[in-house]
Amino acid sequence: MRKEPARILLAEDDPADVELALSVMQSAGSAQCVEVVNDGESALDYLHRRRKWRGRGASQPALVLLDLKMPGIGGIEVLRSIKSDVRTRCIPVVVFTSSGERRDIALCYENGANAYVVKPVAFPSFAETLQSISQFWAGVNVPPMRSVRVTR
């Protein structure tokens, strides 16, 4: 089966969280459009088509779903890198984290996060939240178009 280009890039290091997220996507019928990376470096490699992803198609995901606490390059650094690079700064990034700390929230928005969502602890709300994020960002929302570049 030909793999559809990923609509959502999930950057999440915790395998249990990945499994829970995929299980939610699966029951919503959208698991096949999720690409999972387990650390910040891989997230950036994916977006810049480096290493393992050198040969992937040209399209960028409609959404980067970004965990904050990751080994090596953390979520904030990934966010900063995406939003400060002309090649990637238009890609919507939703921070998806356990932390509801004011400081983290402020830091993420200051660095250009498009949304900030606290992972609910209870599974039903976790599932519901994840579904509405993917429905909105990979469905309702019109993603930036690759072919059109606005010069400033």
Add this chain to the structure above:
Amino acid sequence: MTKATVSKITSAEILRDVSLPNQEREENHYRRIFETSQDAILVLDFKSHRILDANPGICLLTGLSKAHLIGAKAESVLSLRTLFGAEGAFFDEIKADPILYRENLVVENRDGVHIQVEATCNLFHSQGQQFIQCNLRDVTQHRLAEEQVRRLNETLEQRVAARTSELESANRELEAFTYSVSHDLRAPLRHIMGFVEILENEAAENLSEPHRRHLSTIGGAARRMADLIEDLLAFSRIGRSEMQKAKVDLLTLVMEALDDLQEETKDRIISWKIHDLPVVTVDRSLMRQALVNLLSNAIKFTSTRTRAVIEIGTEACAANEDTLYIRDNGVGFNPRYAQKIFGVFERLNNAEEFEGTGIGLANVQRIIRRHGGRVWALGKVDAGATFYFTLPRSSVK
């Protein structure tokens, strides 16, 4: 350091003393004072500058014998240089000012030890002749003690500041620890709850009835733990957040708190008695949290009453603070545990009957204390409870 040998005067001597003629008796009195004084005393002839008399005290102080001192010119005694000077300037000064007080003098005794001394000298006339009496007092110990006190005072503030900052940083570390522990506990908990749910949804039919029950017990326990962690996080947030004080109408806050509690009041008959409430200077969101906790407490512990009565009002208050109370006709508590009720995770009632984590009132206490107020509770088993708190009236605009 120097201690004059004080001979004890016996009562027999005093008795004998009475029998002497007046002049002789006065002379006798003077002699005794002179010989036994702890001060070092010199008597000089003003004109010749020579020492006429020296008591045991001065011998002890200088380490010189009486024979050595008497007859010597005052300025020639090396160890008394700081008092008399080399050129006899002392005698000009005392002529101008017959009572001289000198401090910060240093006497070097024969052993080379420097002794801090104060001196009181006075010039007097007697039978056509001018005399000077000098009393010298060893103040070395005194000065040392003074210096110590001075140094202690100097360092005290420094030490208080250092300790305070140590405490503050320990406190901050503790808060950070609480936060990160609670925070890190959330993820595994989400996994437990998530996979329990998935099993319940997708594998329930493959499980026996007892196994389904175990699964539901795991889920219930995880939910309870999630509540505890949320409360702990809120608790740690109270300690860490900056307070932003502003004037707030307490009645508005109470109404907002009741809005937050709709879920808990919807199937209940509660008669609310809300009296006039003052405008207070508080951190709005913290105070609102305290009120939510207090009201939710009152709502919870009146849940077994067919008709709950909850009253909010102010006590006749002092000039510098407002005292507020929240009274309910609920199950109350044993007054022996009135203080314990504000501890973290303390629960006075049984968990089956009343849900809760036991952090709510600890939060209330923390919030009120951060505002400089006090909290206390009065109650009786099965006869309701009243929670009081005070808020200082601050001058903040």
